[in-house]
Amino acid sequence: MEKSVHDVAIVGAGLAGLRAAVAAAEMNSKLNIAVISKHHPLRSHSVCAQGGTGAVMREKDSFELHAYDTVKGADFLADQDAVELFVKRAPNEIVLTEHWGCPWSRTAEGRIDQRAFGGHSFPRACFAADMTGFHEMHAIYGKATSYGKLKFYDEWFVTSLIVEGNKATGLVAIDLKTGVLRAIAAKAVIMATGGHERIYEFTTFSHSTTGDGMVMAYRAGAPLQDMEFVQFHPTGLVPSGVLITEGARGEGGYLLNANGERFMKRYAPEKMELAPRDVVSRAEQTEINEGRGLQGPYGPYIAIDLRHLGEEKINERLPLIRDVAIKLGGVDPVKEPIPIRPAAHYSMGGIKVNMRAEALVAGLYAAGECSCVSVHGANRLGTNSTAECLVFGAVAGEEAAKYASTAAQSGLPEERLRAEEQKIQDLIDRKGDEKVPAIRDEMRRVMNEKAWIYRSGEGLETALKEVRKLRERFKSVEFEDKSKPFNTALVNVLQLDFMLELAEVTAVTALARTESRGAHSRLDHPKRDDQNWLKHSLVYYTKEGPRLEYAPVTITKWTPVARTY
Amino acid sequence: MTLSVEKTVELRIERFDPEKKRSYLSTFEVPIRKGTTLLDALMYVKDNLDDSLTFRHSCRMGICGSCAVNVNGKPMLACYTQVLDLQADSLLIEPVATFPVIKDLVVDIEPFFETYKRMKFYLLKPEQDLKTPAELLQSPAELKKFWDLALCIKCSICNSACPAAIDERFLGPSALTASFRFVSDSRDQGCPERLKPMADNIWLCTQCNSCTLFCPKSIQCADAIVDDHGLLVEAGAIPKTVKDVLESVYKFHNPMGTPQAKRMDWATGLNVKTYPETTKTDVLFFVCCSNVYDLRNQEVARLMVGVFERMGLSFATLGAEEWCCGDHMLRLG
Numbered sequence: 018m019e020k021s022v023h024d025v026a027i028v029g030a031g032l033a034g035l036r037a038a039v040a041a042a043e044m045n046s047k048l049n050i051a052v053i054s055k056h057h058p059l060r061s062h063s064v065c066a067q068g069g070t071g072a073v074m075r076e077k078d079s080f081e082l083h084a085y086d087t088v089k090g091a092d093f094l095a096d097q098d099a100v101e102l103f104v105k106r107a108p109n110e111i112v113l114t115e116h117w118g119c120p121w122s123r124t125a126e127g128r129i130d131q132r133a134f135g136g137h138s139f140p141r142a143c144f145a146a147d148m149t150g151f152h153e154m155h156a157i158y159g160k161a162t163s164y165g166k167l168k169f170y171d172e173w174f175v176t177s178l179i180v181e182g183n184k185a186t187g188l189v190a191i192d193l194k195t196g197v198l199r200a201i202a203a204k205a206v207i208m209a210t211g212g213h214e215r216i217y218e219f220t221t222f223s224h225s226t227t228g229d230g231m232v233m234a235y236r237a238g239a240p241l242q243d244m245e246f247v248q249f250h251p252t253g254l255v256p257s258g259v260l261i262t263e264g265a266r267g268e269g270g271y272l273l274n275a276n277g278e279r280f281m282k283r284y285a286p287e288k289m290e291l292a293p294r295d296v297v298s299r300a301e302q303t304e305i306n307e308g309r310g311l312q313g314p315y316g317p318y319i320a321i322d323l324r325h326l327g328e329e330k331i332n333e334r335l336p337l338i339r340d341v342a343i344k345l346g347g348v349d350p351v352k353e354p355i356p357i358r359p360a361a362h363y364s365m366g367g368i369k370v371n372m373r374a375e376a377l378v379a380g381l382y383a384a385g386e387c388s389c390v391s392v393h394g395a396n397r398l399g400t401n402s403t404a405e406c407l408v409f410g411a412v413a414g415e416e417a418a419k420y421a422s423t424a425a426q427s428g429l430p431e432e433r434l435r436a437e438e439q440k441i442q443d444l445i446d447r448k449g450d451e452k453v454p455a456i457r458d459e460m461r462r463v464m465n466e467k468a469w470i471y472r473s474g475e476g477l478e479t480a481l482k483e484v485r486k487l488r489e490r491f492k493s494v495e496f497e498d499k500s501k502p503f504n505t506a507l508v509n510v511l512q513l514d515f516m517l518e519l520a521e522v523t524a525v526t527a528l529a530r531t532e533s534r535g536a537h538s539r540l541d542h543p544k545r546d547d548q549n550w551l552k553h554s555l556v557y558y559t560k561e562g563p564r565l566e567y568a569p570v571t572i573t574k575w576t577p578v579a580r581t582y
Numbered sequence: 583m584t585l586s587v588e589k590t591v592e593l594r595i596e597r598f599d600p601e602k603k604r605s606y607l608s609t610f611e612v613p614i615r616k617g618t619t620l621l622d623a624l625m626y627v628k629d630n631l632d633d634s635l636t637f638r639h640s641c642r643m644g645i646c647g648s649c650a651v652n653v654n655g656k657p658m659l660a661c662y663t664q665v666l667d668l669q670a671d672s673l674l675i676e677p678v679a680t681f682p683v684i685k686d687l688v689v690d691i692e693p694f695f696e697t698y699k700r701m702k703f704y705l706l707k708p709e710q711d712l713k714t715p716a717e718l719l720q721s722p723a724e725l726k727k728f729w730d731l732a733l734c735i736k737c738s739i740c741n742s743a744c745p746a747a748i749d750e751r752f753l754g755p756s757a758l759t760a761s762f763r764f765v766s767d768s769r770d771q772g773c774p775e776r777l778k779p780m781a782d783n784i785w786l787c788t789q790c791n792s793c794t795l796f797c798p799k800s801i802q803c804a805d806a807i808v809d810d811h812g813l814l815v816e817a818g819a820i821p822k823t824v825k826d827v828l829e830s831v832y833k834f835h836n837p838m839g840t841p842q843a844k845r846m847d848w849a850t851g852l853n854v855k856t857y858p859e860t861t862k863t864d865v866l867f868f869v870c871c872s873n874v875y876d877l878r879n880q881e882v883a884r885l886m887v888g889v890f891e892r893m894g895l896s897f898a899t900l901g902a903e904e905w906c907c908g909d910h911m912l913r914l915g
Contacts, residue, residue, distance in 0.1 A: 162698070
C-alpha cells in the first residue's frame with residue numbers, strides 16, 4: 018500500500034477540522050499537516066449551520082453568564098471547567114474569523130451584531146444573516162489555503178484509524194478518484210468528522226455526515242461519551258428535515274399549533290419560543306401526540322409563523338430560510354407559516370476528550386460534533402456548536418501540533434494494512450441477498466420510532482434488538498458496482514456499517530440511563546436523578562458489543578438546580 | 583406517510599465508465615411526487631435501480647455546492663430543482679460541461695479549486711492590523727457592497743457555463759467574482775495584489791452573461807467581472823489590444839480606429855438620409871460601429887435599409903455624427 022507521511026493528520030474538513038488545521042500550522046510552521054476529507058472541504062455539513070455563533074462580545078454580557086446558560090442548558094451534565102475555558106476562548110474565535118474575512122452582520126456602529134437564541138440570557142449569537150456556518154467555513158478555508166505545509170486530501174474516504182500499543186499512528190483511506198487504498202502515517206491524528214444523526218429518518222443532517230470518525234476511534238479503543246444524548250431541533254422543514262434556523266425564533270417567530278395557539282406559553286411561560294431546544298422539541302412532540310398538530314400530507318406538523326416580521330426583515334436577516342422554504346417546502350414565509358416538526362440535529366455525545374482535546378488513546382485528538390469534551394452535557398444550546406468547533410478545533414490543532422513537534426513517527430505495521438485491504442476486499446466480494454437501502458431505511462425507521470424525543474425502556478429494548486438484527490443482516494449485504502474509481506456504492510456500505518454501530522451504541526446508552534435529563538426523556542423515568550445519574554456514560558468497544566462505564570461530572574461553581582424556563 | 587405519485591419521468595443519464603473509457607446512456611423511469619427534487623430522483627435510481635450510478639451530493643439544501651448537473655443542456659443544482667417544475671416527461675441528465683468527467687455525473691473539480699487556492703481568498707492587510715485583538719469595524723452599508731458576491735457556494739456552474747473557461751488561462755467567473763468580493767470589502771487592502779493574476783486573462787470574458795444567468799444563488803458574476811475590468815483600467819494594467827480599443831474610441835469615436843469620415847461608406851448606392859441635412863424623421867436608425875465598419879456586418883445594415891423601405895417608413899441615421907455607443911467601453915471596464 019502506498020504511504021504518505023505527515024506530522025499531523027486531520028480527518029474531516031468542516032469547521033473543527035479546518036480550524037484545527039490553521040491552528041496547527043500557526044503553532045509550528047515546520048509541521049507537515051494533512052487534511053483528509055471524503056468530500057471537498059466546502060461541501061462539509063458545517064456550511065449548513067445557520068443561526069449564529071455564541072460568544073461574549075459586549076460589556077453587559079459576561080463569561081459567567083454564558084457559562085451558566087450553557088451549564089443550565091446542559092441540564093448540569095457539562096464539565097464546568099471545560100465550559101469556562103470554552104466561553105473564555107470563544108470571543109477571540111469570532112475576531113479571528115472576522116480578520117480572515119467572515120462577513121459578520123453588523124450593527125449601525127459597525128460592530129459585529131448579535132441576536133437572541135434559545136436558553137441564552139443575553140443576545141450573544143454573532144451571525145452572518147442565516148448563513149453563519151457557511152461564511153465561517155469559506156473564511157477559514159480561504160485562510161487554510163494560505164499555508165504551504167498544509168496538504169488537502171479531498172475526496173479521500175478514511176476507512177480506519179490505526180492504533181498500535183494504545184498510540185495512534187495513522188490512517189487508511191480510499192482515494193475515491195482512483196479507488197486505490199492508501200495509508201497515511203502520522204504522529205497525531207485529529208478526528209473532526211461530525212455527528213451521527215443520519216441514523217434517524219427525519220434529520221437536519223447532510224446525507225454525507227455519517228459519524229465515521231466516532232466509530233473509527235471507538236473501534237480503535239477510544240471510548241465514546243454520553244451517546245444517549247441526541248438533540249432534536251424544534252424546526253426541521255417538512256418533508257425534507259432541512260434546518261429552519263433557531264434564528265427564525267430569535268428574530269421573533271412564533272410556534273403555532275392547529276388551534277393557532279402559541280403553545281409554548283404552557284411549557285416555558287418566560288422564555289416561550291426561546292426556551293432551549295430540548296424543551297421546545299418536547300413541547301412540539303406533546304402537541305402532536307395529543308392531537309393538536311396541523312394535518313398535512315406527511316403527517317402532523319407544527320407551524321412557525323414569521324409573517325409579522327415583515328418582508329424586509331426576513332430578507333435581511335433570514336434570506337436563506339425564505340429561499341429554502343420556497344424551494345423545498347413550497348411556502349413563502351412572508352405569506353404563510355412554514356410547516357416544521359422536531360428533527361434529529363446534533364450529537365451531544367462523541368469521542369471522549371479532555372480540555373486539551375485529547376482522547377483516551379495517545380496521539381488521538383477529536384474536535385467538534387464527533388467529540389465530547391463535554392461542553393454541552395445533556396442538551397446543547399443553539400450557537401454553541403459552531404463556537405465549540407472553533408474553540409476546540411483550535412485547541413486540538415494546537416495540542417496535536419505540540420505533541421507532534423516532539424513525538425516520533427511510529428510507522429504503520431504492514432500486516433495491519435494488509436488486514437484493512439482484505440477487509441475492504443471482502444466487503445466488495447461479499448455475496449448475499451441484502452441491500453444497503455433496505456437496511457439503512459429500516460435502521461432509520463426504528464431509531465425514529467423507538468429512540469426519538471420520548472423514549473421508554475421497552476421501546477429502547479426493541480430498538481436495540483432490531484438494530485442488532487440489522488447488523489446481522491448487514492453481513493449479507495451485496496452491491497453491484499465493483500469498479501474502482503469513485504465507487505459510491507462501496508462508500509455507502511462503509512457508511513452504513515458506521516451508522517449501524519452508532520445506532521447500537523445510542524440505543525445501549527439510552528436504555529441504561531434510567532432518568533430524564535436534557536434531551537434524553539424517558540417516559541418510564543420522567544425525573545432527573547442526580548443521586549444516581551449525575552455522571553457521564555462511557556462506552557468501550559468490545560467484540561461482544563458495547564461495554565458501559567461511568568465517569569463523574571466536573572462541577573466547579575454551579576450545583577444542579579431545578580431547570581425551568 | 584408519502585404523497586401520491588404525480589407522474590413518472592424518464593431520466594436519460596449520460597454515463598461514463600472510467601475503467602473501460604466508455605460513454606453510454608442509461609434510461610430510468612422514476613416516480614415523481616410533489617416535492618421530489620432532481621437529487622431525490624437520482625437517489626431513487628441509486629437505491630432501487632442501479633447502485634453504480636455515481637453523482638456527488640451532500641447538504642440537499644443548495645448550500646454545499648456538490649450536486650451541479652446539466653439538465654436538458656442547462657446547469658443546475660440537483661437538490662434545489664423540483665422535478666415537476668421542469669415540466670417534462672423526459673430529462674437528459676449530463677455532467678456539467680467544460681470539466682473532465684471522472685465517472686458518470688462526477689467531474690474533476692480539482693483544477694477549479696487549484697485556481698481558488700492561488701487567489702488568496704482571505705483578507706489581505708498589513709500584519710499589524712490583523713494582530714489587533716478587536717474586530718475591524720464595518721458599517722452595514724459597507725457590508726452590503728460585497729454581501730451578494732459572498733454568497734458563492736463554489737458549485738462551479740458558472741465555470742461550466744462559461745465559453746471562455748475552455749481556455750485554461752482564464753480564471754473563470756467564480757474566482758473573478760470572489761476577487762471583486764474582496765476588493766469591495768472595506769476591510770481588505772489587497773487590491774493591487776488581487777489584480778495581478780487576472781490582468782492578462784480576464785479579457786477572455788466576452789460578457790455573454792451566461793455565468794450570471796445560471797448562478798443558482800443569483801450572483802451577478804458578469805457584472806463583477808466588468809468591475810474587475812474597471813479596476814484594471816484604472817490601474818493601467820491592461821494589454822495593448824484593450825488599450826488600442828479604448829484609445830480608438832477616444833480618438834476616432836469608434837473602437838475599430840477607422841476615420842469617422844468613412845462612417846457612411848456602408849450605405850454607398852443606397853438612399854439613406856443623414857443628420858444634419860435631415861432633422862426630422864419617424865425612425866432614427868442607430869447603425870452601430872460594428873455594422874458600419876465591419877465588412878461582413880455591413881450587409882446587416884444594408885438589409886435593414888431594405889426592411890425600412892419595404893415598410894414604407896421614413897428613417898435617417900446620424901451620419902458622421904454617430905459615435906460609439908460606449909457599450910465596449912463599459913464592458914471593458
